[in-house]
Amino acid sequence: MTADPNTLPAFKTSAPYGTKILTVAATVWFTVATIGQWLFATYIILFYGKSTFSGDFARWNKVLPHGYVAGDWKGNMVVGLHVLLAAIMVVGGPLQLIPMVRSQFPRFHRWLGRLYVTTAIIVSTTGLIMVWTRGSVGDTIQHICISVQAIYIISFALLTINYARKRQFAKHRLWALRLYMVANGVWFFRVGLMAWLLINGGPAGFDPDTFTGPFLTVFSIITYAVPLSLVVLEMYVYAQRKQNATFSLFTAGVIFFFTIIMGIGIVGATMGMWLPRL
Template identity: 60%
Template sequence: MTRAIQPLQPIKSTFSHRMLRIAASCWLIVASVGQWLFGFYILLFYGKTTLTSDFERWNRVLPHGYVAGDWVGNLIVGIHVLLASILVIGGPIQLLPWVRHQAPVFHRRLGQLYLVTAIVVSIAGLVMVWTRGSVGDTIQHYSISLQAVYIMGFAYQSIRYAKARQFNQHRIWALRLFMVTNGGWFFRVGLMSWLVINGGPVGFDPQSFTGPFLTFLAVFTYAIPLSVVLLELYLYACQTLNKTLNYLVSATIFLVTLLTTIGIFGATLGLWFPQIK
């Protein structure tokens, strides 16, 4: 990548590059709304159950989330889910150009909090996966573990370039971090989009939470994150004059935006809102 790249903003002014900008903006708006909905769900559901000491309700949405007598494990789970709200609420805010340009101190402090939180949440997630008997198969567990490695590596790179005041490179690594950090959100949205489109579970067993579709979804959400692949394609397309590639990437982003919208709709009405009543 060259230092001339401006994340979320193509460096050309051709029509094909304007389409890239529009496609990226549409996805960002949809994803931001979806992440904020998820973040408020986390605060309302886990906050309410914590304040009322109704911890067993965690198991309704997070298998093995609460284990009687295991206060250390329960604390780790609580830290993981509650700090996750900082990531899904604060992440989209960090990407707003207005915040970066008009409130640089806030942007810097929120960014520091985001980085630390991402690392803590990833470590807590590793502990949960390998000590709590998480649902899913071994491939899913290893995929999630690899996601944690990505998060810590991308966070380091983001910090390194920020300290070196190479802000274009810093923003690119921050975007990569944003994509891998939200793997859990992408997984949920992807799953709900699949369920809505198919009218129910297809390609997996909802009881054991295993099956070819879930394995595929875990691998390409966590281990080989398609979100990062698409981001790299977008960043490359921003630099090239290849109109065919630009239109192809734009169309792919629009398709992903549509699927994301379907997934958010399904998750909000089918998973999140019913649990906070």
């Protein structure tokens, strides 16, 4: 989430008060999200890298149910490719949105952009294969929701490429932002779930053994199928365009609220999942 559809903002003292607060909210959100995503990427690289190079592939199953199946080299390769490319996406996504990187290193930005959208399409495709052929935690509704997210990712990636080729850069950057939001759906789900567990002092509204229940059904819908991340992004873009003080302040408040939830989830995931598994 950036301060306008095109780039991360510089803080403008001449901007209306509501816009200033909105800019601060978006910048804080992006900073917290980047820290959390790079922590997650570090965990992915260390956990899967260590188990892979040591030959302990069965350790994948501590994180991914049926992640490794003895004798199924094709399926295992799909899982490994999915994980590797997911790490690239988590690292590369924030870099694409930092204006200094784009302005100072335009060639790097273009090549990273090509890699990012290609990776997004491959990760989504391999994710679909894993969900429907390897089995996954959760119920059918959750699987359908995450499949809808994969369709979003592939569609938004193609639109991002299309507008870049047409040199319609305002539209290109807006669709790149939308792609970034849906491409991080699994990460949003993880940190959101950890925040829920911390706030409630444990599982609430779902069965942790079967990973099903009303909370997870609703949470899957608002994270994957009808993503709140996209709703907030569209609110933000609209507020930037209209420059209405009341709506800008309201949107900033929403962003600050989700930043707090996200921050709680990042701390919970880091201390409760990522560090203990390394």
